[in-house]
Every structure is written in structure tokens, then in C-alpha cells.
Amino acid sequence: MQIVRTDATHPGLAVLVRELDAELAGHDGDDAPFFQQFNKLDSVPYAVVVLEGEQAIACGALRPYSEGVIEVKRMYVRPEHRGRGLSRNVLQELEKWAAELGFHELILETNKTFAPAVGLYRASGYEPIPNYGHYDGVESSVCMKKTLA
Numbered sequence: 001m002q003i004v005r006t007d008a009t010h011p012g013l014a015v016l017v018r019e020l021d022a023e024l025a026g027h028d029g030d031d032a033p034f035f036q037q038f039n040k041l042d043s044v045p046y047a048v049v050v051l052e053g054e055q056a057i058a059c060g061a062l063r064p065y066s067e068g069v070i071e072v073k074r075m076y077v078r079p080e081h082r083g084r085g086l087s088r089n090v091l092q093e094l095e096k097w098a099a100e101l102g103f104h105e106l107i108l109e110t111n112k113t114f115a116p117a118v119g120l121y122r123a124s125g126y127e128p129i130p131n132y133g134h135y136d137g138v139e140s141s142v143c144m145k146k147t148l149a
Contacts, residue, residue, distance in 0.1 A: 003049075003090070007047055012056025013061075017076070044062065050077075052081075058090050059074060059090065060090040061094075110142055
């Protein structure tokens with residue numbers, strides 16, 4: 001297994017994000033277009049891809065949000081690879097990279113009903129915050145933040 005820092009042009013990232021979008025569209029139903037507009041790959045200059053051999057199996061990305069604040073985006077692990085701690089590995093690599101880039105705070109949005117994601121973020125030191133930006137007033141969203149040491 002190899003964790004690769006890359007950008008939105010990585011072909012493995014594109015494959016994983018298409019799978020993620022399909023999974024989210026099934027979950028979000030009629031709200032899918034609203035969320036998809038905020039998840040374009042061209043807006044994420046920093047991405048992490050986990051490779052097993054040549055196959056991309058997990059990913060996550062970062063998008064600068066404001067001065068000193070960066071947003072975690074596009075977290076995904078292929079279903080057959082879940083339960084192995086890959087999401088935690090991806091998140092830790094993104095946090096390390098964010099700190100190296102000079103960011104002091106990470107923010108993110110996820111769906112309230114995604115219990116594994118909410119659990120991962122809470123266990124990783126993220127705390128709930130009021131919904132920010134385009135998620136303000138979105139009932140299905142929970143927003144969180146973590147301040148880096």
C-alpha cells in the first residue's frame with residue numbers, strides 16, 4: 001500500500017471520485033445536484049490517493065477556504081476496502097500536508113446520517129461547528145473543524 005500526494009489530475013483520483021459521486025447521488029436523491037456543484041475536482045489543488053499495487057482504493061482532497069483555513073473534500077474508500085483504517089490514514093496525511101502548507105484549521109461538511117464518517121471525524125479531533133458557506137441552513141449537513149497544533 002502506498003499513499004501518494006497528488007492533485008486533481010491523478011487518473012486514480014478521477015476514478016474514485018466518479019464512484020463517490022455515484023454513491024452520494026444514490027443517497028442524496030433530489031439534493032444530489034446541490035451538493036455536486038461544490039465537489040468539482042478542478043477546485044482541489046491537493047489530493048491524496050491510496051494505491052494498492054496500481055489500483056487506487058481510497059482518496060481525499062484539500063481545498064483552501066480562507067486565510068489559514070483549508071477544507072477537507074472528496075473522502076472515499078472503495079466499499080471492498082472499508083474497515084481497514086484507510087480513511088483515517090488519508091485524513092492524517094491530509095492534516096499533515098495542510099500543516100506543511102501553513103494552514104492552521106481544517107473544516108469539512110458531511111451528511112448527518114453518515115455515521116462512520118461523523119465517527120471518524122469526531123475520533124480524529126474534529127468538533128461540530130455552525131454550518132458554513134453554502135451549507136448554511138442545509139438540514140442534512142453537519143460541519144466540523146479541527147485546529148492544528
